Amino acid sequence: MSAYAELKDRFHRRSAIEGALATLQWDRAAMMPRGGSDARSEQVAVLETIAHGLLADPAVPDLISAATAEHLGFADRANLGEMRHAWVHAAAMPADLVGALARAGAACEMAWRSARANSDFKAVLPQLQALLALVREEAQVKAAALNLSPYDALLDSYEPGGKSAEIDAIFADLAAFLPGFLDDVLARQAEKPDPLPLTGSFPTAKQKALVARVMTAMGFDFEHGRLDESAHPFCGGIPDDVRLTTRYDETDAFSGVFGVIHETGHALYERGLPAEWRGQPAGNARGMSLHESQSLTMEMQAGRSRAFLSWLAPTMAAAFGGSGPAWSVENFVALAQRVERGFIRVEADEVTYPAHVILRYRLERAMIAGDLKLADLPGAWAEGMTELLGVAPPDDRLGCLQDIHWYDGAWGYFPTYTLGAMTAAQLFAAAKTATPNLEEALAMGDFRPLLKWMRTHVHAEGSLLPTGEILRRATGKPLDAKAFKAHLRARYLG
Amino acid sequence: MSAYAELKDRFHRRSAIEGALATLQWDRAAMMPRGGSDARSEQVAVLETIAHGLLADPAVPDLISAATAEHLGFADRANLGEMRHAWVHAAAMPADLVGALARAGAACEMAWRSARANSDFKAVLPQLQALLALVREEAQVKAAALNLSPYDALLDSYEPGGKSAEIDAIFADLAAFLPGFLDDVLARQAEKPDPLPLTGSFPTAKQKALVARVMTAMGFDFEHGRLDESAHPFCGGIPDDVRLTTRYDETDAFSGVFGVIHETGHALYERGLPAEWRGQPAGNARGMSLHESQSLTMEMQAGRSRAFLSWLAPTMAAAFGGSGPAWSVENFVALAQRVERGFIRVEADEVTYPAHVILRYRLERAMIAGDLKLADLPGAWAEGMTELLGVAPPDDRLGCLQDIHWYDGAWGYFPTYTLGAMTAAQLFAAAKTATPNLEEALAMGDFRPLLKWMRTHVHAEGSLLPTGEILRRATGKPLDAKAFKAHLRARYLG
Structure with a gap:
């Protein structure tokens, strides 16, 4: 067997273990x-250790060197490059640091749950300090192995090839643009009457039927996936068996539908990854910004567009027996495009969302650099919110305790949300240009033209090219904030 | 770390992988x-190979030798004995035979599904021949390693310590008793009017509520388990998270309830295994005959007793709004204790069930010994059915194609069903003697006295003692057919 074939076999086994973990x-x-919680934690810890061991095995670097000398075509070379990348990340980490991070992350997350419920940041401070110390250690060892700054080394896990220097430039552009733009949008919005709420009751059974219909319209294949319920909606599973979750609020069907549209965007990306590369790193999703671009294309670009809402409004009215002005397309547009200065990131509209992300990005860079003491986090949070959004949270629950990310060890993840939003705007603009009937189709609840374009230009690329190159080939240019700003101007001030 | 501690750690990891497999x-x-099927098969194959590798590792026999020389208490010595037993089974099997068996089993099972649908044994004959050849190879290598006959070496996987010489004696006793007894029972039954069928419709939602109530009455803890649906009901999962399945037939609530009672018996055993031995072989269920004894205690001994039926009849009548003579306790007894000569094992009553098992036991021993050619199986089946039950199946679907066992590679499993039925009778008799209010409680839908006795005398033993010793301590004697025959006489001719 060639060294490359041996590596493929090893990565295939690793992928099977990761697929098992996704189901668990x-x-x-x-x-x-x-x-079942304790036993499940043990199962996950044992399988993660085995998966890590498959990569951290001292045989792997020799196999990679030998494979590099073999004659490989373009795609296999890309796959080998992804193997090397995964190996560098795994091998950089001493096994005891992997274990310590897993334990500290679990302890901190548990403390965070009650700290958030009690809005008491101090209660989780010791666990967060312990966890951050280990994450900074991880950042150091990976920085040395990857020849990156410590923060970029963390970012590289979520966004391979991502650089904070590039993010800085893009976020500076946005941070200069958004505050004034937000003022204009809110002034324009204040001239119009408030949208009417959808009143009535929305039984779970009817919501289930509706979201299944929307998912099917979007191209979700229930032979290769499921939709279930969980406290925190997510998209998990594997490309051939995607597992989505949502939660049903019987007083609010509207946000539920958009939550499902968002997760379905993630699911369609996974499902569209190149089948011939299943189980190999080249067949994986490219990174978190491209992943988020797919959910936001579906939720924000397509889902909240007037075109799609002109199909959704009568569809929802029929599903729930709604009638009257609240169920008009015009009111659905007002509801779906409502902008507000709020405290909570996950409830934010697309205009204010980047401010939430920029704040977190600044703070997490300072934490990793050692420039921000954790005890000062609530104060820095309030200051940043005031500067970026003009509102300061009344308590920690609505402030620095709202997101799970840091409390389970994920520093370096936040910027991918806004990179994803900008990528979505750039991709959607390119798809519209290339596909004249795209919006007409959305107005009939037909996502096929949009999905076909994304399948071809994004999904089918897997990880065969770097993120920037996928975007350049799909849209003709590298990522910048232009398309996003143009989209916001057209939608909110057009 | 001591050699024994190292082994415990290794078996703990293996148990975590097996727990993950149970969920998958x-x-x-x-x-x-x-x-998701192909990807799932890969996940399972990879995890099974890893679990096998943990045991087949050449370090294991040295650790076992070293641990044998360490000072261990009784329970740890029993645990070490179980480790050795698991190792002998794993190490006896060459890795390529493990893989070949998995592939041949999957291929044969797939061919069997369509062969059974078409009632065409010849269509699966080549796959079954290939599989049997590999199972006979497995029997040979394990026979050498375990110093057993080839058939007993296979039996030992399902029933550790089980010996066909002992089964022969017990089955001969039953085979001599049952035909005449069956004639007497059918004659007695013919004197009475036929039971009235429960007519009406039994909506799935109401059946779900009913079986949840019955499971709770039996002591099932929904904090540590779930009930879902599948085409073939089973009990899976792990002791802290038992996963049961059933299927709902809206025209028949009766067999559904007894199916759930049966699986709940398995579940209660798993849940009652000694918590201090979780993840170690001494904490596992003892073997398939004891496992089946627990499901049959619940379904046959307790569930179909007049005492329990006097609670179940009004409970079901209330659940489905039933009234009239069909819903009387008397009619429930007639329905639950109906005896018939039938073709299908899984539908058989407890009087004719052993004949089905004895037939399969004789045939599978002949197949493993090479005394029965597979092409002759349908003929041998018809002959055996005629001899043991007085009926011959009209086709292979109702004959030798009805059970999955051989077609997925499980030779040596069948006798445990009837050993389980006899064990159940012996245990239930002892429980009744020791617990005067046991039947009174069942008549109120209260399984606590019965469960308490089983928890103490069977479940809590895990695999700390051999099956025969657990039974001897619990009932005062080794397994024989006496209690089973006494039970049948009392119930059907009493």
């Missing part, structure tokens, strides 16, 4: 009774 | 969309 994690969130 | 297999049956 979905099960924990959507199915598992509480009493 | 439950998910495949109860949740997975069809399109």
Whole structure:
């Protein structure tokens, strides 16, 4: 067997273990009774250790060197490059640091749950300090191995090839643009009457039927996936068996539908990854910004467009027996495009969302650099919110305790949300240009033209090219904030 | 670390992988969309290979030798004995035979599904021949390693310590008793009017509520388990998170309830295994005959007793709004204790069930010994059915194609069903003697006295003692057919 074939076999086994882990994690969130928790944690820890060991094995670098000398075509070379990247990340980490991070992350997340419920940041401070110390250690060892700054070394796990220097430039552009733009949007919005709420009751059974219909319209294949319920909606599973979750609020069908549209965007990306590269790193999703671009294309670009809302409004009215002005297309547009200065990132509209992300990005860079003491986080949070959004949270629950990310060890993830939003705007603009009937189709609840374009230009590329190159080939240019700003101007001030 | 501690750690990891596998297999049956099948097979194959490798590792026999020389208490010595037993089974098997068996089993099972649908044994004959050849190879290598006959070496996987010489004696006793007894029972039954069928419709939602109530009455803890649906009901999962399945027939609530009672018996055993031995072989269920004894205690001994039926009849009548003579306790007894000569094992009553098992036991021993050519199986089946039950199946679907066992490679499993039925009778008799209010409680839908006795005398023993010793301590004697025959006489001719 060639060295490359041996590596492929090893990565295939690793992928099977990761697929098993994806099912176990979905099960924990959507199915598992509480009493199964400890045993499940053990199963996950054992499988993660085995998966890490497959990469950290000293045989791997020799196999990679030998494979580099073999004659490989373009795609296999790309796959080998992804193998090397995964190996560098795994091998950089001493096994005891992997274990310590897993334990500290679990302890901190548990402390965070009650700290958030009690809005008491101090209660989780010791666990967060312990966790951050380990993450900074991870950042150091990976920085040395990857020849990157410590923050970029963390970012590289979520966004391979991502650089904070590039993010700085893009975020500076946005930070200069957004505050004035937000004022204009809110002034324009104040001239119009408030949207009417959708009143009535929205039984779970009817919501289920509706979202299944929307998912099918979007191209979701229920032969290769499921939709279930969990406290925190997510998209998990594997490309051939995507597991989505949502939660149903019987007083609010509107946000539920958009939550499902968002997760379905993630699911369609996974499902569209190149089948011939299943189980190999080249067949994986490219990174978190491209992943988020797919959910935001579906939720923000297509889902909240007037075209799609002109199909959704009568569809929802029929599903729930709604009638009157609240169920008009005009009111759905007002509801779906409502802008507000709020405290909570996950409830934010697309105009204010980047401010939430920029704040977190600044703070997490300072934490990793050692420039921000954790005890000062609530104060720095309030200051940043005031500067970027003009509002300061009344308590920590609505402030620095709202997101799970840092509390389970994910520093370096936040910027991918806004990179994803900008990528979505750039991709959607290119798709519209290339596909004249795209919006007409959306107005009939038909996502096929949009999905076809994304399948071809984004999904089918897997990880065969770097993120920037996928975007350049798909849109003709590198990522910048232009398309995003143009989209916001057209939608909110057009 | 001592050698024994190292072994414990290794078996703990193996148990975590097996727990993950149990979730994946439950998910495949109860949740997975069809399109996830190939990826799931890969996940299972990779994890099974890793679990096998943990035991087949050449370091293991040295650790076992070293641990044998360490000072260990009784329970740790029992645990070490179980480790050795698991190792002998794993190490006896060459890795390529493990892989070949998995592939041949999967191919044969797939061919069997369509062969059974078409009632065409010849269509699966080549795959079954290939599989049997490999199983006979497995029997040979394990026979050498275990110093057993080839058949007993296979039996030992399902029933550790089980010996065909002992089974022969017990089955001969039953085979001599049952035909005449069956004639007497059918004659007695013919004197009475036929039971009235429960007519009406039995909506799935109401059946779900009913079986949840019955499971709770039996002591099932929904904090540590779930009930879902699958085409073939089973009990899977792990002791802290037991996953049961059933299927709902809206025209027949009666067999559904007894199916759930049966699986709940398995579940209660798993849940009652000693918590301090979780993840170690001494904490596992003892073997398939004891496992089946627990499901049959619940379904046959307790569930179909007049005492329990006097609670179940009014409970079901209330659940489905039933009234009239069909819903009387008397009619429930007639329905639950109906005896018939039938073709299908899984539908058989407890009087004719042993004949089905004795037939399969004789045939599978002949197949493993090479005394029965597979091409002659349908003829031998018809002959055996005629001899043991007085009926011959009209086709292979109702004959030798009805059970999955051989077609997925499980030779040596069948006798445990009837050993389980006899064990159940012996245990239940002892429990009744020791617990005067046991039947009174059942008549109120209260399983606590029965469960308490089983928890103490069977479940809590895990695999700390051999099956025969658990039974001897619990009932005062080794397994024989006396209690089973006494039970049948009392119930059917009493």
